[in-house]
Amino acid sequence: MQLRLVEIPGIEAQHQTVWRVRVLEIDRRNLVLGNLLQWSKNSISDYKKIMKVLRMIGQMDRIRDEKKVKKSSNPDHGDIYEIRADKDSARLMFFYDRREQSVIVCTNTYWKAKASQSEQDAAFALCNRLKQIYENNQ
């Protein structure tokens, strides 16, 4: 199993002055960029809102507006967050690597088609599992 972190097109150096923003790849595949491309074509409002927060998140110690970034309320999930397309459906799960690398690691996405707590929980849980794998492979 090979893990690596890849850049997100459109997230430039000026957007990453505090944190580097990356996507987790396992064996050269990731669960984020394909969906980002799909949103850019089919759900432009969602895409713009996600990109807006992605460009902000690396410039600040943390995002305080919970309409943009929200931590999982389930204590079992640990330190897991979602980027929200406010009033829209796209969600992007991530965690902070607060060790010397200072990286925001984006892991997976979630499309909130309806108010489903279980689906959102599953997306947070997946992010948490990937966080464990990432940390165990450091």
Place this chain on the structure above:
Amino acid sequence: MKTTNKTDAAGSSPTVLPADLTALFANARQLDAAAVRELEAAARALDHDPAFVADYLKGIAVEDILQALEETGISKNELAGRLGKTRQYVSNVLNENARVNFTIDTLAQFSVALGRQLCIRILPKTQQMHVFRTLPVTVEPSPQFETQPIADTFTTGNFVNIPSSSFQMKEEYELSRIPA
């Protein structure tokens, strides 16, 4: 525009990925070069979209206001009072409510009310703004310098007779700074 070809090593290990995750990643769409170019073009288009640029800058401003409120301990009610506005108005600005007139005047009013400064520039794409943190420091005069002449202080680099008063020192944020 950077591509996804540039990577950071996150590590590798013989650890076997659980079967469900193996299947999940195996089914994930892998972007070829053309798809990456599409994604780059979509991101570039954002920079040419005034509505997106304005929305992004509003988001930054709102976060700066929220950070200032947190750091100064000023409540939203108190901020509304300083602005001579209602609490609802402050909430509408912080919610980026499209019905609120979010102008440079608005930003200036908020920054003054919070004791912050507002920085707005229109720059070439080849230039970037840097954030400097200003730290108040006090420097005590060194006894060995107190009897030296003041002349040519700056041309020779002999900094002498520095009064023990406060002055400002600038420290640039480092790109790799680890937040608290």
